[in-house]
Amino acid sequence: MLHDIRPAPALAARAAHTGGSPVREILALTARPEVISFAGGLPAGELFDARGIAAAFRHVLDETPQQALQYSTTEGDPALRAAVAARVSARGLATGADDLLVTTGSQQGLSLLATALLEPGDTVLVEDPCYLAALQVFGFAGARVVPVPTDDAGLDPAALDEIAARERPKLIYLVPTFQNPTGRTLPAERRAAVAGVAARHGLWIVEDDPYGELRFEGEPVPYLASFPGAEDRTALLGSFSKIVAPGLRLGWLRAPAALRRACVIAKQAADLHTSTVDQAAAARYLAGPGLDAHLERVRGAYRARRDALVDGLGAALPDGSRWNRPDGGMFVWATMPAGYDAAALLPEVVRHDAAYVPGAPFYAGPADAGSMRLSFVTHPPEEIEEGLRRLAKTLRGARP
Incomplete structure (x- = not known):
């Protein structure tokens, strides 16, 4: 019989102090089929090329089952890396297969970079507002996150210069497209x-860069990694989640050799390698x-869906609201x-079977509550x- 029972040790500080994702929580609240949700970044499921993806899986399982179902290298399927390299090169950034590491979604790539680059207390600069899950990654790494102001054209380079001189950061994270x-x-x-x-x-x-191939208007802008001064210091993340299907959990990381090798070692410790059969099918x-x-x-x-949303916001939001029209x-x-x-x-919006994501959680600095x-x-x-x-049933009748 145990007489001296002590509680288990506390959680690590990074687990205790890093909050969950409000986006994921809102998705759980709005999972009812009658809800029309503008909250999640969920690609249109009815547009997935299920037939083409199924054919790719059938091919690799019929033709090379022993390889497709076996362990693989940490770096990733050579054929997949070559295909990604060709797409990146076609967009103006010369890339070879050996420049790439396949990851379990680009979110893992971000986690690997944080593991390889950041010590607790290091300073990271981010756009304000910023991709929410990036803030989670940097929080788990114990980083000090400093926001950089933005305007309608994105991050302010002059503010970045001043903040970088003052804060001595290790890295800057941004989603430029x-x-x-x-x-x-x-x-x-x-x-x-x-x-x-x-x-x-x-x-x-x-x-x-999870969204760069989803341009339906305007002229493409070169990768940031292609500009002078950025070539040997940029880690580029990409994903198949938005252009093929998120359920595959496939992404990739392009980085200078020493950093890429550090990420390979971090990935070995995390999951050995990304799913062999998913890589082969992709x-x-x-x-x-x-x-x-x-x-x-x-x-x-x-494009049609963007137009429907943007053209209808004036009748849904309070007078004096502002919004953009992305390309x-x-x-x-x-x-x-x-x-x-x-x-x-x-x-109240959810009670009317609609939803959005409030902007406040995306800010590393003071938030705009509206x-x-x-x-x-x-x-x-x-x-x-x-x-x-x-939305209009709640928002048009609301008072500040």
Whole structure:
């Protein structure tokens, strides 16, 4: 019989002090099929190329089952890395298969970079507002996160220069193309300025690009990694989640050799390697015309959905609200006038079977309580229009 029972040790500080994702929590609240949700960044499931993906899986399981079901190298399937390298090179950044590491979603790539680069107490600069799960990663790493101001064109390079000189950061993290949560795209001249600041102050750049192939309007902007000063200090993250299917959990990381090798070792400690069969099927799928044909369909559909959301916001939001019209990606950023609180209004919106994500959790600095992120990709235009009517029932009648 035990007489001296002591409690188990406390959780690590990083686990106790890093909060959960409000986005994931809102998704749980709005999982009912009758809810029209603008909250999650969920690609349109009815547009998935299920037939093409199934054919790719059948091929690798029929033709090479022993290899497809076996352990694999940590770096990833050579054919998949070669296919990704070709796509990255075609977008203007010369890349070889050996420059890449396949990851279990690009989120793992971000975690590997944090493991390889950050000591507790190191300073990380982020756009304000910033991708929420990046803030979680840096929180778990014990980093000190410092926000950099943004405007309608994205991150402010002059502010970045001043903050970098004052704070001595280790890295800057940004999503320069169709940013999450704002949908903004950083212009080429600002990308060049960011590269120059990083070179002058000796920073790593983490460029996250999950949405770059979802452009349906306007001219492409080169990868930040391609600008002078950024070439040898940029880790570029990409993902198949938004362009093929998130359930595959496939991403990739491109980085200078020493950093890439450190990430390989960190991945060995995390999961040995990403799913062999998923990589093989993705490589097979990329070898044919399926992805480009799929993207053409998706871009057309998403453009129509963007238009339905943006064109209807004026009748759904309070007078004096502002919002943008992104050239691609998945998100619109809207801001209600001073005095409105998007988080406080959300429960009533949910009672009307609609949802959005309040903007406040995306800020590393003081938040704009009236801001919100709205995803336009999950529902077709007619459902978006109905969802906006439901938003209006709460938001048009609200008072600051």
